[in-house]
Amino acid sequence: MDLRFSDDDVAFRDEVRTWLREHAPAEPRPHDRKAMREYDLAWQRTQWDGGWAGISWPTPYGGRGLPVLQQLIWFEEYGALGLPGIDACFVGLNHAGPTLMARASAEHQAFHLPRILRGDVVWCQGFSEPEAGSDLASLRTRAQVDGDELVVTGQKIWTSFADVADWQELLVRTDSDVAKHKGITWVICAMDTPGIEVRPIETMDHDEEFCEVFYDEVRIPLSNVVGDLNDGWSVAMSTLSFERGTAFTLSQVRLAKVVEDLIDEARWRTGPDGRRPALADDEIARRLATARAEVAALRAMTYAGVSRSMVEGSPGPEGSIIKLYYAELAQRVYRLALDIVGIDALQFLSRWRPGGWSGNYLYSYAISIGGGTSEIQRNIIGERVLGLPR
């Protein structure tokens, strides 16, 4: 066991830091949806041009083919500089792309993967439905085979970036007469296909990142099916644990920065007694120190997960432990932020803006819901890590 990075890793880290400092976008990420899309795609394209897109993607798919450790180093440096995430490209890079690599035909791979890496396109994920949230396999959006096409009718929800997406990884029910996991198909859906209507949903922190998507007899070529017809569940599950690998490193590094920023805030902001700085208050100081200790533990768990990935190829169900821990910790940290910032947080400021503590606090409620609720994570931990009965 060791924490040391090799000379090559250190050189790689220096190279990453230098490149990021020189090439990171100077302007803040815009709020307008269309402008945000263009901003994210441009930043992804810059990374591609610099040779940094798909650090741990295999080289046959256009990636660098580097170990997950290099991906960790990239995210650590990226987070330390406080750079905005390329959220519009998240599904393409972290879910749809890896799924295509695992299960799609050579033609689909050759067409889509370079476009994802180059920042040409935005992907979204059409999985959840109003009646299929945590119980994803009970999804009802129907697709009937008609000649060489699938005809899709139904509704998806919580589809981030559907309003600006080019492509969607879509799960549809192609057989209603078999067990629910067995009648599902995974298909690539072009978002400009006639019959698709997208309605953004305003969230409690005034974001419009996710959407409802309605399908009215949407015709998708059968050749867009990935895997076999009715085999979509296994296709979807093939990358389930992927977004719980290093994709959380960025969040973890950012949270560590937030805690240090809060300690600085607590030095100059007046504390609860109305006279001394917040940091002089025992309770505030103790909660900040606890956050420091727990953020340290989150990093240690991330390192342990990456170590496991390097040996076993995936972070395993223990990835759910990191997600659960992060969600609970982030909520405690942003609740603490409100106690330090005090009534200044009465003014709503989006989490995208400097000093956006109120926006971040509101957003923290999404962290234990999105990407699998904390309750589902606890089921996974109980059943797959501890072996408890279902």
Add this chain to the structure above:
Amino acid sequence: MNLLPSPEQQEIVSTVAAFLAKQFPISRIREIRAHPSTHDPATWTHCAELGWFGLGLAEEHGGVGYGLIEEALLFREIGRHLAPGPFLACTLGARVAASAGREELAAQILSGHAVVGWAEPRDPQAIRSGRVSGDFDLLDAPEASYVLAVTPAGAALVAAEDLTDIEVLECLDPALRLGRVHLDAVAPVAHVGVDIESIFVRGLVLVAAMSVGVAEATRDAAAEYAKARVQFGKPIGVHQAIKHRCADMAMRAEAASAQMAFAALSVDEVRSDAAFQSASAKAVAANASIRNAGDNIQIHGGMGYTFEHDAQLYLKRAHVLDWTLGDVRSQLARLIALPAAQ
């Protein structure tokens, strides 16, 4: 960077675990609860022969020459098996003796012939100007030739002859023997400051490791019981009220274990944030062990509340470990005053 134990480290862990299960069965804690001492010279010498008290000590000082991480893996197993005995005091005591140039004393401790008890100071400045003063809680000291006191500023070995008027008290943890004593400017037989290395920081990691052992043992005990105990015609572990509590226990144990390893390696690699990492490890592990031990009692129901059951022993040990080298609140007070992690 690799936080997974090597095959050699895994071998240490499995050897140690097998020895502890055989030589220190948890049931024995109840059997000898009324004995004035838990010390068994033959077993203690056996542990010494296995090199346990000098695992992380350099070979030129008579140790095995491993790092703090290997010591921490050993102490995690000691915590997991609730092994009674002054393992911490002897391990750190041998180091203090060696660092202070008292090689013959170090050799006596390493061979198991001189036993060192633990003296937890009530005053964080108990060691000042090379003298030891104040009130101390003695653990596992009845058979000891020396006791070890450790503060953030240094560590000192005091001869047992200098401990007068020890008040013998019943310990919260029935596996341990408690005494209280007052020292007035006693000259220690060996003393080190923080100029060479911090005994305190090493101690934090080893105590955290024992707490991790408790957090993991109670996680496993709770999960096993949740699979085996049937009520309403089903194992209680199918219910989310139980399953999710077990999942939280797994989460706490994983966080504590990862941070403990990170802290041990920070010390071994002389990182500038070793104090930060070890205080974090101590706080996270103490919280994890106390909460997991409590949850384990709850999941075991009425049986968990009995003296007959092991569940109570883990809870009591978790609190003893929390107080050892300063409780969570004192670790947090140190942590907030330190520079950010490296």
